Amino acid sequence: MTSGVTIAQAAAFAGVTIKTIRHYHRLGLVDEPRRDGSGYRRYGSSDLLRLVQVRTLAESGVPLSEIGALLGADPQRFAADLAEVKRRLTERIEELITRRDLLDRVANGDRALLPDRACALLDRAADLGFTSDEVAAYREGMVLARALVPDGFDDSLTEVEHALDDTRFVALIKQCWAAKDWEPDDPRIEELATAVADRFLANPALLAIPNGLQARTDATRYGLLNHHGEDQEPAMARLTTLVETKLRSAGVDIPHQ
Amino acid sequence: MTSGVTIAQAAAFAGVTIKTIRHYHRLGLVDEPRRDGSGYRRYGSSDLLRLVQVRTLAESGVPLSEIGALLGADPQRFAADLAEVKRRLTERIEELITRRDLLDRVANGDRALLPDRACALLDRAADLGFTSDEVAAYREGMVLARALVPDGFDDSLTEVEHALDDTRFVALIKQCWAAKDWEPDDPRIEELATAVADRFLANPALLAIPNGLQARTDATRYGLLNHHGEDQEPAMARLTTLVETKLRSAGVDIPHQ
DNA sequence: CTTGACTTTGACCTTAGGTCAGGGTCGACG
DNA sequence: CGTCGACCCTGACCTAAGGTCAAAGTCAAG
Numbered sequence: 001m002t003s004g005v006t007i008a009q010a011a012a013f014a015g016v017t018i019k020t021i022r023h024y025h026r027l028g029l030v031d032e033p034r035r036d037g038s039g040y041r042r043y044g045s046s047d048l049l050r051l052v053q054v055r056t057l058a059e060s061g062v063p064l065s066e067i068g069a070l071l072g073a074d075p076q077r078f079a080a081d082l083a084e085v086k087r088r089l090t091e092r093i094e095e096l097i098t099r100r101d102l103l104d105r106v107a108n109g110d111r112a113l114l115p116d117r118a119c120a121l122l123d124r125a126a127d128l129g130f131t132s133d134e135v136a137a138y139r140e141g142m143v144l145a146r147a148l149v150p151d152g153f154d155d156s157l158t159e160v161e162h163a164l165d166d167t168r169f170v171a172l173i174k175q176c177w178a179a180k181d182w183e184p185d186d187p188r189i190e191e192l193a194t195a196v197a198d199r200f201l202a203n204p205a206l207l208a209i210p211n212g213l214q215a216r217t218d219a220t221r222y223g224l225l226n227h228h229g230e231d232q233e234p235a236m237a238r239l240t241t242l243v244e245t246k247l248r249s250a251g252v253d254i255p256h257q
Numbered sequence: 258m259t260s261g262v263t264i265a266q267a268a269a270f271a272g273v274t275i276k277t278i279r280h281y282h283r284l285g286l287v288d289e290p291r292r293d294g295s296g297y298r299r300y301g302s303s304d305l306l307r308l309v310q311v312r313t314l315a316e317s318g319v320p321l322s323e324i325g326a327l328l329g330a331d332p333q334r335f336a337a338d339l340a341e342v343k344r345r346l347t348e349r350i351e352e353l354i355t356r357r358d359l360l361d362r363v364a365n366g367d368r369a370l371l372p373d374r375a376c377a378l379l380d381r382a383a384d385l386g387f388t389s390d391e392v393a394a395y396r397e398g399m400v401l402a403r404a405l406v407p408d409g410f411d412d413s414l415t416e417v418e419h420a421l422d423d424t425r426f427v428a429l430i431k432q433c434w435a436a437k438d439w440e441p442d443d444p445r446i447e448e449l450a451t452a453v454a455d456r457f458l459a460n461p462a463l464l465a466i467p468n469g470l471q472a473r474t475d476a477t478r479y480g481l482l483n484h485h486g487e488d489q490e491p492a493m494a495r496l497t498t499l500v501e502t503k504l505r506s507a508g509v510d511i512p513h514q
Numbered sequence: 515c516t517t518g519a520c521t522t523t524g525a526c527c528t529t530a531g532g533t534c535a536g537g538g539t540c541g542a543c544g
Numbered sequence: 545c546g547t548c549g550a551c552c553c554t555g556a557c558c559t560a561a562g563g564t565c566a567a568a569g570t571c572a573a574g
Contacts, residue, residue, distance in 0.1 A: 031418045056363045089357045100346045140302040
């Protein structure tokens with residue numbers, strides 16, 4: 001009268017594989033049941049109960065290494081632990097929900113990298129007549145800035161929002177983009193640098209950009225950010241350097257290199 | 258003018274560890290970026306974009322081995338795949354929610370093993386005056402039955418529900434429980450067996466129990482189920498055998514052993 | 515008496531990384 | 545100038561929660 005079910009039946013009952021059951025035996029999570037004459041495992045209902053308990057906890061995300069202690073605790077301790085497991089599970093569910101919503105951003109390419117506010121700023125730049133290349137370069141700068149100085153990123157967005165209100169400044173920036181293709185010794189660079197520096201000094205809101213940047217970060221990072229991508233454009237490098245020199249001589253504190 | 262961010266900054270930006278990024282490089286999921294003079298990896302914004310894309314998909318449950326193909330597909334294919342990922346994620350979320358609700362059952366011990374309907378039946382048995390030991394034994398039987406013959410379990414519940422409506426039958430079953438402690442050769446066993454068999458034959462709804470069981474399963478399993486736990490109670494074994502013999506001689510088809 | 519389905523053990527594979535060891539770089543401080 | 549702490553490099557091994565494969569014993573059926 002060999003009573004009890006075989007391992008395959010126990011597995012089907014608990015909704016796991018045979019391997020999983022044996023795994024639990026090896027971990028000591030479920031005691032080995034009685035064996036019949038030929039050495040087959042025979043599971044009784046208490047074994048099945050234990051198996052289902054372990055399975056339910058495991059599927060709720062409790063690590064197998066913790067389940068033993070959990071099921072061994074006294075009832076009120078167990079209830080508390082169970083509530084904690086439930087809380088963590090709820091947390092995980094909510095995380096997955098936000099994760100799902102984030103998937104939409106990945107579908108939209110670059111939008112995945114920047115917060116909504118920054119994307120709005122890029123849209124506005126496009127509206128102001130910047131070419132898509134220019135907008136793309138600006139996006140790249142913002143991504144880099146956020147990676148380098150995450151703390152100050154929101155503030156810098158505010159500053160740039162103000163800067164885009166200054167139509168004179170916007171016009172100058174467009175000219176700077178044109179300077180990209182000039183020869184490094186083109187005399188117009190000197191001229192443009194003076195105009196840009198003057199505009200910076202004329203509008204204190206604009207000065208907040210280099211000032212804020214410098215306050216939030218160290219000189220090295222400032223350089224990395226502000227001179228980013230100049231390897232390919234010597235004219236731009238010279239322009240930036242000239243503007244920085246002019247601002248410095250006007251008393252603005254800008255780190256070197 | 259070493260432009261680009263270091264691996265630690267890229268990791269912080271994407272919300273992963275340095276090890277994870279290197280892991281992605283080894284899998285070819287994210288191309289190795291440029292190296293600076295000292296061999297350090299330098300990440301540009303396109304690297305960061307890729308990293309965030311991979312990360313978002315990975316956290317949405319897409320296996321790393323599939324992410325490469327997914328991100329390499331043409332836009333409309335990508336959109337379709339993304340929708341599929343989203344669907345699976347939603348499925349997973351719903352599964353976790355039911356899992357969370359199931360945790361309450363584990364807290365209630367045995368309730369984890371049986372569906373609500375079976376639990377209700379046990380409650381009703383308790384109300385009918387069966388002792389908690391008897392109810393527990395019955396629960397054990399149901400768990401075993403469900404493991405052995407999951408398909409027929411619901412039908413058998415219906416049959417038992419009807420059986421509990423038969424007050425005469427319920428009274429007899431209680432007497433059978435009392436017989437557990439009798440000597441195997443107690444003459445009252447013969448008497449009781451006759452009463453039980455007569456009751457089975459008098460109420461066709463009761464006969465549905467052995468008939469249904471036999472129809473759904475093979476003889477071996479029937480034996481396992483019906484003689485389960487008799488090792489310890491020789492009186493019970495004799496009682497069962499007698500009842501089976503009487504039913505058989507009355508034309509009811511019951512498998513041997 | 516053989517066939518196919520089931521069981522046993524043990525050794526190795528998998529995914530998505532983590533840990534450790536041994537060594538090279540960088541910026542800052544004394 | 546040395547050296548300290550914080551980074552970075554590679555490569556080898558470790559982890560969880562099983563899955564796969566192999567060799568061999570068991571069981572019920574045809």
